[in-house]
Amino acid sequence: MNATEDFESAKDEFIAQWGALGSSWGISRTMAQVHALLMISPEPLSTDQCMAELQISRGNAHTNLKELVGWGLVKIVVKKGERKEFFEAEKDVWKVFTIVLRERKRREIDPALTLLQDCAERSKAVKTVEGKAFHHQMQELEQFCKFASKVGEKISHLKYGPAVKYADKFLGLLPKQKD
Amino acid sequence: MNATEDFESAKDEFIAQWGALGSSWGISRTMAQVHALLMISPEPLSTDQCMAELQISRGNAHTNLKELVGWGLVKIVVKKGERKEFFEAEKDVWKVFTIVLRERKRREIDPALTLLQDCAERSKAVKTVEGKAFHHQMQELEQFCKFASKVGEKISHLKYGPAVKYADKFLGLLPKQKD
DNA sequence: TAGAACTTTCAGTAATATTTGAAAATATGA
DNA sequence: TCATATTTTCAAATATTACTGAAAGTTCTA
Known part of the structure; x- marks a missing residue:
């Protein structure tokens, strides 16, 4: 198996498993999969691209994309010369x-x-x-x-920076706990 | 309405709502309700008492009680002279x-x-x-x-003690953040 | 060792949540 | 304004998850 095949199968597995994990986080499987797909896509994707990649219906894709926008995890991007909306995930x-x-x-x-x-x-x-x-x-x-x-x-x-700093300080203190 | 009636309705509402909240925490509604019931009960309860209080079947009560024991949230208590098992929730x-x-x-x-x-x-x-x-x-x-x-x-x-202490220190530090 | 008390399991049923697909609504541009 | 592209909605279908009730299994006592 070559590098590209490895990557493709890893990508499929990531999307599938991230979806499964989503369930235990109280997020629906499909919503988590759409999120996973957008998080690893270098370019914003259209509703149709999401439908094709995940093999889901238009209604389903639409609902979940808009739900993700509602959470603030995904933004709508308009490309010049294009009429349809594209979606881009927060990657940080x-x-x-x-x-x-x-x-x-x-x-x-x-x-x-x-x-x-x-x-x-x-x-x-x-x-x-x-x-x-x-x-x-x-x-x-x-x-x-x-x-x-x-x-x-x-x-x-x-x-993020201060958070890690404080967490390090916090984690460093703990081993010394006496009470 | 007197104090006892107030309490009874509050108790019912607590059990019902805690169950609903459980869903969003990835715990089944009934499991969260059983947990709620045991958390507010001064005495350990039997399977039959849970069935009666929550109006659920024996199988359901049994499964969820054992699941809670599996999580470590509930302990089995044996009362002397009694043959059946009683269940007591961790209250801390x-x-x-x-x-x-x-x-x-x-x-x-x-x-x-x-x-x-x-x-x-x-x-x-x-x-x-x-x-x-x-x-x-x-x-x-x-x-x-x-x-x-x-x-x-x-x-x-x-x-708990050290946790609050560190959290206070942590929370106190944050307003001063500069970066 | 039989029988009663209690616990466990599980096939079938019920309740909930998700998905589809097509129709309606809206936006775009010539 | 009309035709077309795109988005939105939602009733019905499907899939998932939870619950019941009764039968089977276990443990205890006499």
Whole structure:
């Protein structure tokens, strides 16, 4: 097998597996595959090119491309002299990470926080053992979610350089932990 | 409405919503509901109690309880004089977090790393523009995943106290960032 | 060792999520 | 303005995932 064949099979595998991984990240398989395809494409691609490469329908390609644009992971590019839209993925891995982090915080942590605050409030007056345990647990969860929310917020607005610097410092400190 | 009614409705809502949130975390709705129920129960519960509370079948209750035990989020408790098994959830929020973090790293980051290393290797000899872009992107992603894997590993083995301490230090440093 | 208590499995069914394909809407340009 | 290119929508079809209920398996006790 030559280098080009190797590359082609690696490319196919990357797209397929990235799609499978997407599922466990709460992103649909096809959306992750479209994202994978665009991330490794040196040029922006049209809807038709995505359809052909991934063997999917127009409706499917369209929906997922626009969903990715909605996440901020993909941008629409207009080529001069061309009437159709082309799509280009954000390729900077740290930027991709911070976008996903922000989106997941918004979709997962923020609603949890609302729920927990509401539940803590509605159970603060109850006197039974069961009720007290519930109230306490809601407060613990709320406190943790607030903390996680803050950390996520900070990290997601950090540039890559400082992030690595702080992480290194953080990772370097840990082995010395005593308590 | 009195305090007990408030509490009961809050409890129902917590279980229902925690289940819905579970979906976006890649955990099945019922599994998250069982987890929610056990987290707020002062006493360990039997399979039958879970079935009754959540109105689900025996098979469903059984499967999800055992899955939670597999994750390490729930422990089996044997009561003296009782023949059946009871189930008790880990209630310490930080411990729950570290367990989930480890499990997700194992299921999501580790397989991604394997894929990326393989794809980078198989594309290192290719000369085309497309191929070089692919190889480069695989390396970038690989580097980031290794970093994320290390950070996750460290955090997941940290105790709550030191974690908050380091996070505070970290959060405190950020506003001063210049670069 | 039989029978009761409890746990586990799994084929069939139900619920949810995704995809297709074609029609409708919109934009472009001569 | 009309014809054509392109995008958008969405009802129906398909695929995926989760749940039920009952039967089979296991463990315990007398």
